[in-house]
Amino acid sequence: MTVGFRALPFALASGLLACATSVAAEEGDPEAGKEVFAYCSGCHEVGKGAEHGIGPHLNGLFGRQAATQEGFPYSESFKRAGTGGLEWHAETLDVFLENPTAIASGTRMSFDGLEDPQERLDLIAYLRRFSDNPRDIPEADPTIQGMDHDLDSEILALVGDPEYGEYLSGECVSCHQAGGANDGIPSIVLWPEEDFVVAMHAYKNKQRNHPVMQMVAGRLGDEEIAALAAYFGQLTTE
């Protein structure tokens, strides 16, 4: 099996990268991933006969457009991400598993994310077993680096200037209503600042798909994103 074949390069890679704390081996170990799946199994089923529970079942995950399985009531956040083109591949799963809110701010999934890149890769390798025709198999997809996607703590620690944020917000409120109403474009007021910052950087880094948001966030600096988060975080809804 492909998975077993990978054991040798995995061993080599882990030796080479042993000194790096935030970079995992290129390939995950599905047997180890089965253990990691214990974090998920309270809500998600996978394997023969798996059904939707609190969360959707995870069979056939790879290559699938997000939030498209029949019979599961996905959150609006996930539906929007799916319609916008989010597909589940090793890279997107890696970002998502590290910090779910980077992909979908309003996900109902009650999970803070897996910090350890190796655990994520192991879990991804395990989940791959349950995809009939996964696009990423064999696993030698060169983009799977198990990199640390999370934002630097320095970026998250930036204190935004709400006055600057108010000026910058002019660009946002042409579409997102300052009063917080959602008439087809989601509300961005009163978000926790960190969620706002994580979401904007996910657009900027093209981990989220929306072309307008990728464009707008793409030219905002770290200070500017912090300023916007500070401004919108303190607005009141009308």
Added chain:
Amino acid sequence: MTLNRRTFLGTTAAAATTLAAPTVLAQGAGKPRVVVIGGGAGGATAARYIAKDSDGAIDVTLVEPTRTYFTCFFSNLYLGGFKEFSDIGHTYGTIAASGVNVIHDWAVDVDRDAKTVTLAGGSTLPYDKLILSPGIDFVDGAVEGWSIEAQNAMPHAYKAGSQSELLRAQLEAMPEGGTFAMVAPPNPYRCPPGPYERVSMVAHFMKENNPTAKIIVADPKPKFSKMALFQEGWNKHYPGVVDWIGEEFGGGNVSVDTANMTVTIDGEETSVDVCNVIPAQKAGRIADMAGVTDGNWAPVNAADMSTKADADVYVLGDAAAQGDMPKSGFAANSQAKVCANAVRGALTGSKVFPAKFSNTCWSLIATDDGVKVGATYEATEEKIAKVDGFISETGEDSALRKATYEESEGWYTGITTDMFG
């Protein structure tokens, strides 16, 4: 008279204000005065932002002739039957309640030496900063045989309002299997995808109400905004209905006969039932009267939208020659915020942040088939320059197109709330 009393009050109040902001108000006026002419996406936004952000420190007057403003954006959706006419009408009560002095009148003259605006009703408004956002007027004689006197026979419907209603009524009255013609404008003009969204909406209307009707478009341009997307959509939803005649087939060689309802394209005369003539455009006339235009448009400085001709006169939106931004409501709204920030800074000493502009234009091709194009821009010495952009792709799946249309509806509510409060 208002003018004298204001001037008098101004001089007495000047000392107190000057203490608060010693580096500004060199003119010696009291509370600084901003007059905004035109209450659309540029003017209404600028007036509202200056009043809101200055918190009463600036006296803002908005001059707009119409009491109910009908947006050009989404007026095509009204033609197609996706929106009611009342959906695109907006009044100025909320702007007035937020502290802007709203005057429903025409500005008929600007005296840049005296720094006054004269209204058709006879009043004179003094200003420290004047913002012109007058939209477009049509170039005389742009389409042979057409003039503004003939706009009832062949409507332009390119300033939303009674013209939009007229065109819709003509579509409804078209005989079975009749012909709709459009004379499209040369660049640059308001809303680059607008004529082609309109073709889509007319085709949609005909598909539902008059399925054997035909559409002819005479276009002086070799290509147009979102061309691949529109043509893909026309082939998909309205096969064989739209005959687009571009530059290479003589689409620019057009004359109309409004009495006999004919259109002659490259020497070939065709009888038509409805003819939508969208002539070549220029800045709204007040910009010309103020003497800030060069040719058809008003050149502006990208950093703050002030005119090249006069640092105290600003031009926003369609009327401005600014560089790379399209003439769109979104662009005018974006420029208005940069301008408002700069004007407030100049008059009260508030912090002025660097200019940032953006634009996104959504178009509807058919039911639940929306597309979009957008870009971000920055101010350079020379112009407003494009930084980055995107466009919808051909062949997108129907769920994404539907989401794009729903997003455009959200945007419409968002921008009109941003404009009118």
